[in-house]
Structures are given as structure tokens and as C-alpha cells.
Amino acid sequence: xxxxxxxxxxxxxxxxxxxxxxxxxxxxxxxxxxxxxxxxxxxxxxxxxxxxxxxxxxxxxxxxxxxxxxxxxxxxxxxxxxxxxxxxxxxxxxxxxxxxxxxxxxxxxxxxxxxxxxxxxxxxxxxxxxxxxxxxxxxxxxxxxxxxxxxxxxxxxxxxxxxxxxxxxxxxxxxxxxxxxxxxxxxxxxxxxxxxxxxxxxxxxxxxxxxxxxxxxxxxxxxxxxxxxxxxxxxxxxxxxxxxxxxxxxxxxxxxxxxxxxxxxxxxxxxxxxxxxxxxxxxxxxxxxxxxxxxxxxxxxxxxxxxxx
Amino acid sequence: xxxxxxxxxxxxxxxxxxxxxxxxxxxxxxxxxxxxxxxxxxxxxxxxxxxxxxxxxxxxxxxxxxxxxxxxxxxxxxxxxxxxxxxxxxxxxxxxxxxxxxxxxxxxxxxxxxxxxxxxxxxxxxxxxxxxxxxxxxxxxxxxxxxxxxxxxxxxxxxxxxxxxxxxxxxxxxxxxxxxxxxxxxxxxxxxxxxxxxxxxxxxxxxxxxxxxxxxxxxxxxxxxxxxxxxxxxxxxxxxxxxxxxxxxxxxxxxxxxxxxxxxxxxxxxxxxxxxxxxxxxxxxxxxxxxxxxxxxxxxxxxxxxx
Numbered sequence: 291x292x293x294x295x296x297x298x299x300x301x302x303x304x305x306x307x308x309x310x311x312x313x314x315x316x317x318x319x320x321x322x323x324x325x326x327x328x329x330x331x332x333x334x335x336x337x338x339x340x341x342x343x344x345x346x347x348x349x350x351x352x353x354x355x356x357x358x359x360x361x362x363x364x365x366x367x368x369x370x371x372x373x374x375x376x377x378x379x380x381x382x383x384x385x386x387x388x389x390x391x392x393x394x395x396x397x398x399x400x401x402x403x404x405x406x407x408x409x410x411x412x413x414x415x416x417x418x419x420x421x422x423x424x425x426x427x428x429x430x431x432x433x434x435x436x437x438x439x440x441x442x443x444x445x446x447x448x449x450x451x452x453x454x455x456x457x458x459x460x461x462x463x464x465x466x467x468x469x470x471x472x473x474x475x476x477x478x479x480x481x482x483x484x485x486x487x488x489x490x491x492x493x494x495x496x497x498x499x500x501x502x503x504x505x506x507x508x509x510x511x512x513x514x515x516x517x518x519x520x521x522x523x524x525x526x527x528x529x530x531x532x533x534x535x536x537x538x539x540x541x542x543x544x545x546x547x548x549x550x551x552x553x554x555x556x557x558x559x560x561x562x563x564x565x566x567x568x569x570x571x572x573x574x575x576x577x578x579x580x581x582x583x584x585x586x587x588x589x590x591x592x593x594x595x596x597x598x599x
Numbered sequence: 600x601x602x603x604x605x606x607x608x609x610x611x612x613x614x615x616x617x618x619x620x621x622x623x624x625x626x627x628x629x630x631x632x633x634x635x636x637x638x639x640x641x642x643x644x645x646x647x648x649x650x651x652x653x654x655x656x657x658x659x660x661x662x663x664x665x666x667x668x669x670x671x672x673x674x675x676x677x678x679x680x681x682x683x684x685x686x687x688x689x690x691x692x693x694x695x696x697x698x699x700x701x702x703x704x705x706x707x708x709x710x711x712x713x714x715x716x717x718x719x720x721x722x723x724x725x726x727x728x729x730x731x732x733x734x735x736x737x738x739x740x741x742x743x744x745x746x747x748x749x750x751x752x753x754x755x756x757x758x759x760x761x762x763x764x765x766x767x768x769x770x771x772x773x774x775x776x777x778x779x780x781x782x783x784x785x786x787x788x789x790x791x792x793x794x795x796x797x798x799x800x801x802x803x804x805x806x807x808x809x810x811x812x813x814x815x816x817x818x819x820x821x822x823x824x825x826x827x828x829x830x831x832x833x834x835x836x837x838x839x840x841x842x843x844x845x846x847x848x849x850x851x852x853x854x855x856x857x858x859x860x861x862x863x864x865x866x867x868x869x870x871x872x873x874x875x876x877x878x879x880x881x882x883x884x885x886x887x888x889x890x891x892x893x894x895x896x897x898x899x900x901x902x903x904x905x906x
Contacts, residue, residue, distance in 0.1 A: 321716030329704050409702040412753075414667060415694045416717050419686035594685075595669070 318418045322426030323434065330396055333430060334438055340388045341446045344381050348450050351377070355454060356461035363467060368555075374471040378450065382443045382481055389439040390492075393431030397499035398510045400427040401593060408598040420593040424500065428586055431496045436485040444478055476561055483564050484549070491545035494578040497585030504592040540574065548572045618643045618764055618796040619664055623672035626659050626820075633659040634670065635820035641813070643763070646797045648807055650890055651817035657800045660817065661768050664798070665694055677763055690719060693757045694766035701749055703742040707735060714756050726759035729789070747778035754782060758790045765790070767799040771806075779803065783810050804887045814886055816893055824893050836867045837884035838875050848878045855892030866892050 327333055362373045401424070404410040413423065451474065455465035502514040522535040549569040550558060569575065617640045624637040633656045641647050651657045662668040664676050666685030674681060679688045701710065707730070715723045730737075733751045741749055750770065757765065771779040787810060791797060801807055814831060816824035826834070840848045840863045849856070851874065853865035866884055867875060875881050 318717045321713055324716070325709070325713050328706075328709050329702065404702075407703060408697075408700045411667075411696040411700040412702065414665075414685070415689060415696070416714065417686050417689040417719070418717050422686075597667070 318422050319426055319429075322418060322423055323429055326400075326426060326430055327434070330399075330430075332392055333396060333435065336392045337385050337388050337435075337439055337442050340384055341381070341442050344384060345446060345449060348377055348381075349453070352453060352457045355457050356463055359458060359463055359467060371471045372557075374468060378447050378472055378477065381446050381450065382477075385439050385443050385446070386485070386488075389435045393435050393496060394499060396430055397427070397496050398503050398514060400430075400500060401504035401589060401596075402506060402510045405596055405598050410596060410598055420590045424504075424586055424590045424593060428496060428500060432489050432493060436489045440482055440485055443481060447474070447477070479561060480558055480564065483566070487545055487549040487566075487569055490575060491541070491549075491578060493582035494585065495541065497582035497589070501585040501589045501592070504589040504596065541578065544574060545569065545572075548574070617641060618645075618677060619798070620675045621664075621673065624660070624663060624674055625671040626656075626663060626668065632820045634663070636672070637817075637820070637822055639815065639822055639825070641796060641798065643796050644793045645812045646791065646799070646810055647813040647815060648804070648811040648886070649798060649800045649815050649817060650804055650886065651800075652894060655817045656820040657817055658768055659820075661694070661696075661766055661798070661800065665692065665696075665766060691762055692764045692766065693760050693762040694768070695750075695753055695757060695770045696766075696768045697770075697772060701741045701753055703740070705741050707737050707739055707741075707752060710741070710752065710756060714760075718760055720761040721756075722759045722761065726755050729755035729758060729785070747774050750774060750778060750782060754785065758785070763795060765795065765797045767797065767801075769801055770799065771801065771803060779806060783807060786810075804890065805885055808886050811886075816890055818894050818897060823897060824889075831886075831889075832883050834869055835884050835889055836870060836872065836875055836881050837864060837888060838867065838879045838881050839864050840879040844878045851875075851878075855888075855895065857888075857891075 359374075362370055365373065404413060451468065451472065454468055458465045458468065499510075499514050503510045506513040518534075518538055522532065522538065525534050526532055546552075549565060551563045551565050551568075553559060553563070619639065619641040621637055621639045624634050624639075625632070626634040635656075637656075637660060649657050649660065659668065663670040663674060664681055666681035666683075666688055669682060676688060677691055681688055705713075711723060711726055714721050714726075730752070733748065733755070735744060735748050735752055741752070744752065754770075771782050774782070783806065786797070799807060799811075811828055813827050814824070815822055815826075838848060839859065842862070845863050848863070848865050851867060851870055853867050855866040857864050862879075866888060872881070
């Protein structure tokens with residue numbers, strides 16, 4: 291072959307630039323995620339707002355904390371712990387629920403809004419692949435929101451702990467009654483583990499929402515919700531069974547039984563109750579992740595073809 | 600495998616040295632042929648005006664070149680296949696698809712940050728320089744800018760990218776004449792340097808006539824006219840014929856005849872200049888006049904035919 295090798299166009303791909311290419315791919319991904327946060331400020335404002343509301347409520351409750359604590363200390367040890375821990379658990383739960391809601395509505399709009407306002411023509415005029423774009427959008431509910439929730443929850447709980455310790459100390463009560471019952475480090479580890487397993491378990495849900503958002507010309511929320519509901523109802527009427535419905539239910543909260551070994555009272559009291567081995571060997575996890583990958587791949591294809599609507 | 604395709608691509612680019620190369624480009628929407636076998640070649644360093652009536656296939660052709668839509672046939676832009684290699688192509692190609700596609704929530708600084716972040720050939724200082732000549736505030740959101748300012752911002756972003764091809768699809772649609780003038784002036788003065796290529800579609804043909812080096816007419820998904828501006832200027836003549844010489848002028852087979860202020864204006868292709876001069880006042884036609892002649896004749900020849 292007598293191809294003139296000395297004439298090499300600078301855009302020609304070669305095996306030697308696959309490593310720098312990987313680095314070059316990370317940069318657009320980073321900036322794409324950043325721009326999602328610029329556009330959708332509710333991603334961090336909503337969890338922060340709910341944390342603020344919870345803190346405010348906790349502040350008010352501090353007024354009669356010493357009296358309540360004296361009563362609580364008369365209870366059985368198990369009940370003592372439950373009563374003292376409750377506000378901390380509620381905080382974590384509320385922030386997580388809000389983060390899931392934000393993630394759901396974010397995903398429904400992520401690939402729909404850019405077609406609606408025609409800004410897709412601007413995004414596509416830049417050297418960012420459709421894969422990078424879809425991955426950056428999937429990273430919001432799967433990586434960013436769990437990390438944000440974790441940070442916000444831990445910070446809020448820490449503030450609550452310090453405030454209640456101060457109030458108790460001023461009223462001649464030992465702050466140790468809180469610190470021994472709320473095992474802060476242990477709870478933090480459980481929280482982080484829970485957020486990671488939940489994100490992995492919910493990945494196909496977010497994948498589905500992104501797919502609908504890339505496909506629907508209008509009303510992505512209805513397109514995302516109505517078909518599963520329709521299938522459930524149809525199955526119920528036609529076969530008087532509810533396999534599809536229970537499958538959906540399993541996908542929503544089925545991971546808790548796999549990732550944790552709750553005690554007889556349905557409580558988590560030690561790190562020994564975390565069962566990552568059990569979670570990782572659940573077929574539902576891997577089937578779910580396979581679905582998530584398929585949904586995202588379909589979303590990438592749809593975005594390649596996407597035109598403004 | 601990559602080697603074979605690389606050599607093939609290399610050979611193609613060496614042989615042609617063209618920026619855009621299309622052969623038998625087709626695109627159908629259902630039964631409508633938006634592109635009906637387009638052959639075109641745009642060499643580097645040219646400014647091509649792609650002119651056509653609404654629905655002629657201009658935007659579809661540009662979208663194919665930009666990897667925004669699928670197509671049949673052969674198409675290479677800067678040696679790349681736009682559909683499969685869009686994000687690679689976009690390192691060297693910029694486009695402004697109509698005004699008002701910049702995201703409305705974005706701040707000016709965010710737009711600069713973002714493009715600087717994702718585009719390896721973006722020169723931020725240059726963009727800041729262009730913006731300094733405008734009244735756009737850095738902290739403004741796009742939604743707070745007027746349509747003209749959004750275009751200025753978009754142009755500042757695009758001109759700061761060291762690209763080899765710039766595609767403009769109706770870039771000045773809906774702008775007032777001051778912004779339109781400014782737009783093409785800065786494009787010529789601050790951007791174009793004969794190593795870059797620009798492809799532009801517009802309805803305001805008169806305004807860009809002096810800017811173009813090449814012109815193509817597209818109608819019903821086909822290229823019906825393709826000519827450089829040098830060629831255009833010596834091949835086409837328009838004569839405002841003296842009333843008594845109309846019959847003699849018509850005998851020279853004009854492409855087109857129209858009435859202007861009570862005189863017949865005839866358009867000639869490749870006609871003898873001395874003979875034309877005897878018939879009346881001779882001048883170079885505008886692209887718009889030639890467009891009306893070419894497209895008008897074509898539509899008359901095939902009345903009612905819609906593909």
C-alpha cells in the first residue's frame with residue numbers, strides 16, 4: 291500500500307489517542323453535569339429547603355426538650371432509644387423522599403425540555419456526544435442527588451445533635467443521653483449504604499423516566515406513569531392476577547429487605563444488619579441494572595434523532 | 600478495521616480538498632422527498648449562500664451536514680461522516696441554527712464557562728473581546744436580552760471558536776436591519792480569513808450578495824443552480840430595454856422578463872455584451888432577480904408538481 295503516510299490530517303483517529311480521548315471525554319461530562327445544576331437549581335435547593343424546615347421545627351421543639359427528656363428517661367431502654375432517635379430518622383427520611391421526588395421530575399424534563407425550548411440545537415452544536423449528555427443527566431439522580439442528600443442529612447443531624455446537647459447541658463441534663471442513643475457514626479454509615487443501594491435499585495426507574503422524556507412529544511409525566519398503570523389494570527381485569535403490579539412495588543421498595551436484615555421490631559441497630567452480600571446476589575438488582583442500561587441506550591439513540599418540538 | 604477507514608478517509612480528503620462533499624444525498628419524510636439527490640461540493644475558504652424557497656430542503660440539507668438527521672447517499676464534511684461522528688465533527692464545525700436557541704435560563708458568564716469547558720478550540724479572551732463591543736452585561740440571563748443581543752452573544756461564542764466550517768441557518772431571522780448589517784460585518788471583518796468556510800441560508804438575499812463567494816439555489820430538494828460569484832458576475836446581465844427594442848431583445852432569448860417602472864427588464868445568460876448594450880441599460884443582476892428567474896421558470900415548466 292503506497293498511501294502517503296506523511297500527510298496525516300490532525301483529526302484522524304488513531305489507537306494512540308484513546309487514552310487522552312478518555313480524559314477528553316471526562317471534561318465534557320464534568321461540564322455537562324455542572325450545567326445541569328445551573329439549569330435545575332431545585333436539585334439542591336429543594337433538599338436544602340426541607341432540611342431548613344426540619345431544623346426550624348426542631349428548634350421549636352427544643353423549648354420543651356428538657357421536660358420531654360426527663361419523661362423519656364423513665365421508659366424502657368429500647369423505647370428510650372426510639373424516642374430520642376425519632377427526629378433524626380424523620381430528617382433523613384424526609385430529605386430522601388424530597389430527593390427522590392426531585393430526581394423523578396428532573397428526569398422527566400431532562401430530555402424533553404431541551405427539545406421544547408429548542409436549546410437542543412445549541413447543545414448539539416458543541417462537541418459533546420449524545421452518550422455524554424444522557425450519562426450526565428442520568429448522573430443527577432444516580433450520583434449527585436444521593437451525595438447531596440447524604441451531605442445535607444449528615445450536616446442537619448449534626449446541627450440537631452449539637453443544639454440538643456447544648457439545651458440539655460443548660461438544663462442540667464447530661465447530653466450523653468442523646469449521644470449514647472443516637473449512634474452518629476453508625477447511622478452515617480447506614481445512611482450512606484442505604485442511599486447507594488437505593489440509587490442502584492431505582493436506576494431502571496430513572497432510566498425509564500429519561501427514556502420517556504427523550505421520546506414523548508408532550509406530557510412526559512403521563513406517558514411515564516399511565517402505561518405501567520394500564521398494564522397493571524389490564525392484568526387484573528384479564529387474568530385477575532397482579533404480577534406486574536407487585537413487580538412494580540418490588541422495584542419501588544424491594545431493596546430494603548435485601549440490603550438490610552431488620553430485627554423483629556423492624557429496626558436497624560448495628561452495622562451487622564447491613565447485608566451487602568445478600569443485596570449484590572439479588573437477581574433483581576442486576577436485572578434492574580440491565581434494564582437501566584437498555585433504557586439509557588435507547589434514550590441516547592432517541593436523542594441522536596431528536597429534533598426540536 | 601480503523602486503519603482501513605482512516606486511509607480511505609485520508610485519501611478522500613487528499614483527493615478532493617473539499618470541505619463539504621455530497622453525492623446523491625437523499626432524505627424522505629414519509630412520501631415527501633425533502634432532499635432528492637443532492638450533489639454538491641464546497642471547497643475550503645468559500646462563503647456559500649444556499650438560497651431556496653420555504654420547504655425547498657435548505658434546513659434538511661444543513662441538518663444532514665451537521666449530523667442532526669439521517670440521510671441516504673454519500674456525505675463527508677471535513678472528511679467525517681456527520682451522522683456517526685457528530686461530536687468529533689463539532690470540534691471543527693460551528694453552527695447557528697436560527698436565533699433564539701441559546702437556553703433562556705443561562706447567564707452570559709455561564710455560557711462562556713460552559714463553551715470554554717467543553718470546546719477545546721474556544722478562545723475565551725476572544726469571546727470576551729467581542730462582547731466588550733456590545734452592551735451585553737455579563738450577569739444577564741439570556742431571557743433578559745433582546746433578540747438582537749442574543750444573536751450578538753451567540754455570534755461572539757461562535758467566532759471565538761477556531762473552527763474550519765461555520766454553518767448559519769437563517770442567522771438574522773427576525774432581527775432589525777442594524778443588527779443584520781452588524782452581524783455580517785463582524786463575520787467578515789473579525790472571523791473570515793480564507794481558510795475557513797461559511798455556509799449560510801437566508802431569505803434576505805440582497806444583504807449577503809456582496810459577502811458571498813458562491814451561490815446555490817435549491818428547489819424541491821434539488822440543487823438547481825450552482826455558481827461562483829465571479830462567474831455569476833460575468834455570465835449574467837440584466838438589461839432595462841428601450842421600449843422600441845423590446846422585440847429585438849426578446850429575440851436574444853432572455854431567461855426572464857419583468858416589468859419595472861414601465862420598462863421591460865430582461866435577464867440574459869451568456870449573451871454578447873455589445874449587443875446588449877445597444878438594447879438599453881446593462882447591469883449585473885441581483886441574486887434575488889436571478890433566483891426569481893430560475894425558480895420561477897422551473898415552477899412554470901412543471902406546474903402543480905409537488906414532490
